[in-house]
Amino acid sequence: MSDDSFAYCERLLNEGLVAITPGADFGSYRANAHVRVAYTTGVERLAEAVERIARLTR
Numbered sequence: 001m002s003d004d005s006f007a008y009c010e011r012l013l014n015e016g017l018v019a020i021t022p023g024a025d026f027g028s029y030r031a032n033a034h035v036r037v038a039y040t041t042g043v044e045r046l047a048e049a050v051e052r053i054a055r056l057t058r
Contacts, residue, residue: 005032016052 005022012018023034039046 005035009035012053012056016056018049018052 005024009020009022012020021036021038022032023036024031026034026036
Protein backbone atom coordinates (compact mmCIF):
# COMPACT_ATOMS: atom_id res chain seq x y z
CA MET A 1 0.00 0.00 0.00
CA SER A 2 1.25 3.46 -0.78
CA ASP A 3 1.42 6.32 1.70
CA ASP A 4 -1.68 7.86 0.11
CA SER A 5 -4.63 6.25 1.85
CA PHE A 6 -7.15 8.31 -0.13
CA ALA A 7 -5.81 7.02 -3.46
CA TYR A 8 -5.65 3.46 -2.13
CA CYS A 9 -9.26 3.59 -0.92
CA GLU A 10 -10.40 5.09 -4.21
CA ARG A 11 -8.62 2.37 -6.17
CA LEU A 12 -10.18 -0.39 -4.06
CA LEU A 13 -13.60 1.13 -4.55
CA ASN A 14 -13.27 1.70 -8.30
CA GLU A 15 -11.39 -1.45 -9.28
CA GLY A 16 -12.26 -3.93 -6.54
CA LEU A 17 -15.70 -2.72 -5.49
CA VAL A 18 -14.56 -2.74 -1.84
CA ALA A 19 -15.27 0.31 0.33
CA ILE A 20 -12.80 1.22 3.09
CA THR A 21 -12.06 4.56 4.77
CA PRO A 22 -8.82 6.57 4.60
CA GLY A 23 -6.97 6.77 7.92
CA ALA A 24 -6.86 10.55 7.74
CA ASP A 25 -10.52 10.57 8.72
CA PHE A 26 -9.60 9.13 12.14
CA GLY A 27 -6.53 10.97 13.38
CA SER A 28 -3.25 12.55 12.43
CA TYR A 29 -0.41 10.18 13.37
CA ARG A 30 0.74 8.66 10.06
CA ALA A 31 -2.92 8.78 9.08
CA ASN A 32 -2.17 8.86 5.37
CA ALA A 33 -0.47 5.46 5.66
CA HIS A 34 -3.46 3.72 7.28
CA VAL A 35 -7.02 2.75 6.42
CA ARG A 36 -10.07 1.67 8.44
CA VAL A 37 -12.12 -1.39 7.64
CA ALA A 38 -15.61 -2.15 8.95
CA TYR A 39 -16.53 -5.79 9.15
CA THR A 40 -20.23 -5.59 9.95
CA THR A 41 -21.39 -8.15 7.42
CA GLY A 42 -21.37 -11.90 6.97
CA VAL A 43 -18.22 -14.00 6.83
CA GLU A 44 -18.83 -14.99 3.20
CA ARG A 45 -19.01 -11.38 2.08
CA LEU A 46 -15.92 -10.48 4.10
CA ALA A 47 -14.00 -13.36 2.51
CA GLU A 48 -14.97 -12.05 -0.94
CA ALA A 49 -13.79 -8.55 -0.03
CA VAL A 50 -10.46 -9.87 1.25
CA GLU A 51 -9.96 -11.81 -1.98
CA ARG A 52 -10.69 -8.69 -4.06
CA ILE A 53 -8.21 -6.67 -1.99
CA ALA A 54 -5.58 -9.41 -2.35
CA ARG A 55 -5.99 -9.48 -6.15
CA LEU A 56 -5.41 -5.73 -6.37
CA THR A 57 -2.40 -5.63 -4.06
CA ARG A 58 -0.39 -8.58 -5.36
